[in-house]
Amino acid sequence: MEPLVQVATQPGAPFRLPPQFEGLRRLAYNVWWMWHPRAALLFQRIDANTWTRYRNPIAVLESAISWDPLLEDPGFIAEYEDVVADLDHYLANGADHWFHRAHARQLGGPIAYFCAEFAFHESVGIYSGGLGVLAGDHMKSASDMALPVVGVGLLYRKGYFRQSIDADGHQEHAYPDFDLARLPVLRVLDRLGDPLFVPVELPDRVITAAVWRLQVGRVPVLLLDTDHPGNDESDRPITHILYVRGREMRLHQELVLGAGGTRALRALGIAPAVWHLNEGHSAFLLVERVREHVAARMPLEEAWATVRRSSVFTIHTPVSAGNERFDADLVRRVAGPLCAGGAAPGSASVPMEEILVRGRGADDDPAQFDMTAFSLRLANGTNGVSRLHAQTANDTWERLLGGRTIKPITNGVHTPTWVGRAMRELFERLLDADLDDLDGQSDAERFWDRVGRLPDAELWEAHLHQKRELSVFARQRLTAQLARHGEAPAALTEIGQWLDPATLTIGFARRFATYKRAALLFSDVDRLARLVHDANRPVQFIFAGKAHPADRPGQQVIQSIFARSRSPELRGRIFVLEDYDMRVAKLMVRGVDVWLNNPRRPLEASGTSGMKASVNGVLNLSVLDGWWDEGWTGDNGWAIGGRVTTPDEGAQDWADALDLYRILEEEVVPRYYDRGADGLPRAWLELMRRAMTTTIWRFSTTRMLHEYAEQLYLPAAGIAPAATAKRRVVTEAG
Numbered sequence: 001m002e003p004l005v006q007v008a009t010q011p012g013a014p015f016r017l018p019p020q021f022e023g024l025r026r027l028a029y030n031v032w033w034m035w036h037p038r039a040a041l042l043f044q045r046i047d048a049n050t051w052t053r054y055r056n057p058i059a060v061l062e063s064a065i066s067w068d069p070l071l072e073d074p075g076f077i078a079e080y081e082d083v084v085a086d087l088d089h090y091l092a093n094g095a096d097h098w099f100h101r102a103h104a105r106q107l108g109g110p111i112a113y114f115c116a117e118f119a120f121h122e123s124v125g126i127y128s129g130g131l132g133v134l135a136g137d138h139m140k141s142a143s144d145m146a147l148p149v150v151g152v153g154l155l156y157r158k159g160y161f162r163q164s165i166d167a168d169g170h171q172e173h174a175y176p177d178f179d180l181a182r183l184p185v186l187r188v189l190d191r192l193g194d195p196l197f198v199p200v201e202l203p204d205r206v207i208t209a210a211v212w213r214l215q216v217g218r219v220p221v222l223l224l225d226t227d228h229p230g231n232d233e234s235d236r237p238i239t240h241i242l243y244v245r246g247r248e249m250r251l252h253q254e255l256v257l258g259a260g261g262t263r264a265l266r267a268l269g270i271a272p273a274v275w276h277l278n279e280g281h282s283a284f285l286l287v288e289r290v291r292e293h294v295a296a297r298m299p300l301e302e303a304w305a306t307v308r309r310s311s312v313f314t315i316h317t318p319v320s321a322g323n324e325r326f327d328a329d330l331v332r333r334v335a336g337p338l339c340a341g342g343a344a345p346g347s348a349s350v351p352m353e354e355i356l357v358r359g360r361g362a363d364d365d366p367a368q369f370d371m372t373a374f375s376l377r378l379a380n381g382t383n384g385v386s387r388l389h390a391q392t393a394n395d396t397w398e399r400l401l402g403g404r405t406i407k408p409i410t411n412g413v414h415t416p417t418w419v420g421r422a423m424r425e426l427f428e429r430l431l432d433a434d435l436d437d438l439d440g441q442s443d444a445e446r447f448w449d450r451v452g453r454l455p456d457a458e459l460w461e462a463h464l465h466q467k468r469e470l471s472v473f474a475r476q477r478l479t480a481q482l483a484r485h486g487e488a489p490a491a492l493t494e495i496g497q498w499l500d501p502a503t504l505t506i507g508f509a510r511r512f513a514t515y516k517r518a519a520l521l522f523s524d525v526d527r528l529a530r531l532v533h534d535a536n537r538p539v540q541f542i543f544a545g546k547a548h549p550a551d552r553p554g555q556q557v558i559q560s561i562f563a564r565s566r567s568p569e570l571r572g573r574i575f576v577l578e579d580y581d582m583r584v585a586k587l588m589v590r591g592v593d594v595w596l597n598n599p600r601r602p603l604e605a606s607g608t609s610g611m612k613a614s615v616n617g618v619l620n621l622s623v624l625d626g627w628w629d630e631g632w633t634g635d636n637g638w639a640i641g642g643r644v645t646t647p648d649e650g651a652q653d654w655a656d657a658l659d660l661y662r663i664l665e666e667e668v669v670p671r672y673y674d675r676g677a678d679g680l681p682r683a684w685l686e687l688m689r690r691a692m693t694t695t696i697w698r699f700s701t702t703r704m705l706h707e708y709a710e711q712l713y714l715p716a717a718g719i720a721p722a723a724t725a726k727r728r729v730v731t732e733a734g
């Protein structure tokens with residue numbers, strides 16, 4: 001059996017290519033290009049305008065370009081052939097990787113990975129934030145490591161909102177309307193070669209979901225979509241909007257994801273050995289699988305136990321209030337027909353009250369169905385996303401866990417996605433790094449251990465290059481925003497002097513939830529004004545981030561920071577960029593000097609943006625929460641406050657603010673501006689190297705997937721620990 005999953009699809013958009021360049025179609029429909037800058041550059045070379053506007057290879061290939069000059073450009077042809085050969089080589093060599101050699105055949109089937117959102121690239125807007133980025137990075141690393149994984153999610157036609165900020169600082173929401181012909185998705189075919197639709201029973205009707213494939217290197221991701229003419233007009237929008245507000249609509253989405261996703265796998269003959277629920281939104285996959293077993297005449301109790309053995313769950317929220325919950329009556333009504341078997345083949349029912357009792361939350365309220373609690377009770381293994389988070393989650397859920405524990409598997413980031421091009425070029429040229437194969441490197445080849453050898457001048461130049469890229473981008477975005485607000489031409493001209501890359505630049509970008517305390521920096525505005533306006537050692541701050549459309553307090557924080565950025569005392573030193581997305585995230589985590597994070601401990605489960613910054617040599621200045629509690633070594637960035645907190649929030653906030661100012665004034669600013677005769681900040685560069693060395697491997701999704709494989713996937717597949725031990729030998733030898 002071939003453990004890597006293959007999924008047949010219809011051909012893509014019918015644009016014509018010169019036969020010599022047919023390989024571009026394969027490149028455009030395998031998002032491998034998203035973490036291979038040479039492939040992205042190829043599309044940019046074909047049509048720079050379309051690329052700059054959409055950052056989307058399919059849009060480039062569809063635009064009416066003249067191929068003639070390229071057909072006569074030996075440089076382009078050579079680069080094209082090289083890149084296509086790289087992709088083919090990448091795809092052909094899966095069997096070389098450790099997991100494949102050691103376990104894939106034993107596994108007996110792939111790992112099905114379910115998530116409500118996936119973030120692969122800014123051109124595919126089916127994500128909102130951290131959860132999606134983690135899922136996207138998980139898929140990319142699974143591909144790099146040739147793990148047999150199939151992803152399952154929803155294809156949101158309108159995605160998550162695009163943010164703009166008006167002249168008064170109010171967040172405005174606009175929902176895009178994606179043209180599927182321009183997304184790198186293809187319709188999945190069933191085993192007869194017809195477009196696949198899967199049924200989902202809802203009250204008084206059966207809807208169907210079309211299934212699309214988004215190919216991530218070696219890993220297919222199946223995306224379900226209810227917006228097709230076979231459904232009633234009122235059912236078509238079910239998969240339109242990510243994290244839709246209406247509870248009933250949200251429940252519909254989660255039925256499509258969990259039950260529809262399971263049926264899509266079945267229809268394709270894919271038999272997962274392990275089912276991974278990344279967050280509880282997909283928990284109805286558990287119900288659907290129990291129903292299947294009951295339909296095959298398994299006793300109900302045994303069916304629950306069987307499903308549990310092969311299921312694993314990743315919990316993401318530190319406090320029970322943050323979990324997905326539905327009124328039990330809503331679940332009875334909306335999920336009732338599905339649980340009763342409905343029209344599915346081999347109809348059989350799972351008693352609703354059995355489902356609801358397993359979904360009682362930590363407060364045991366019988367009127368609520370808690371997706372996290374349900375997943376926890378039905379998982380063979382569960383992990384939290386950092387050490388500290390696992391501890392917090394174990395406390396929160398202790399009563400429900402009945403002696404089992406939530407394991408810590410700390411998040412990571414997909415290094416090739418987040419390392420900037422200038423820094424990557426340095427790693428490859430000076431350290432002989434192979435970013436596609438982090439776990440294939442023997443001890444002697446581990447380039448991150450040799451980062452200490454990067455010469456000062458070259459490291460600083462690569463960093464400045466990434467800073468300049470951010471500065472150019474941020475000026476453009478601010479100009480567009482302030483022009484829309486009606487600022488005068490003279491005011492717009494002034495922006496050209498802002499965001500000087502020579503100035504110490506501090507970035508803060510994340511979702512604006514109130515526990516993240518984005519406005520902590522403004523606790524003492526006079527002190528902040530003195531800091532940022534120091535004539536010899538100026539400082540500037542760039543903020544970005546969205547607040548959920550329903551989160552009014554979060555939106556008020558944006559408004560207050562926007563007002564500060566326009567105030568006479570801080571103007572020109574504080575900036576707020578609109579429409580935070582993966583593109584802005586990439587530019588910011590690469591292009592600032594310091595990454596600020598000051599949540600209220602321990603409410604940040606992990607955080608990953610700080611990891612993205614650190615692998616670029618950008619220094620973290622953060623509360624000891626989430627990943628930084630274990631990532632801080634004392635010499636790779638700074639810790640705000642300590643590990644002991646007081647329940648008096650006001651007092652804690654003030655104490656943290658004072659510590660933040662102290663570190664900025666006494667450590668960050670002096671160290672940054674301490675220059676040698678050649679203008680290089682030697683001590684700062686040393687910190688940058690420490691940051692990279694201590695995080696590139698430890699906070700990579702490669703390391704994370706090793707842990708998922710060993711601690712969750714293999715046990716859930718019933719593979720004995722002895723076999724796990726043998727793998728270590730294989731990796732170390734290889």
Ligand SMILES: *Cc1c(COP(=O)(O)O)cnc(C)c1O
Binds near residue numbers: 509511581585606610
């Ligand atoms: C990485 C990322 C996040 C998550 O970062 P946090 O540190 O968890 O806030 C959110 N949104 C985008 C666009 C990202 O790239």
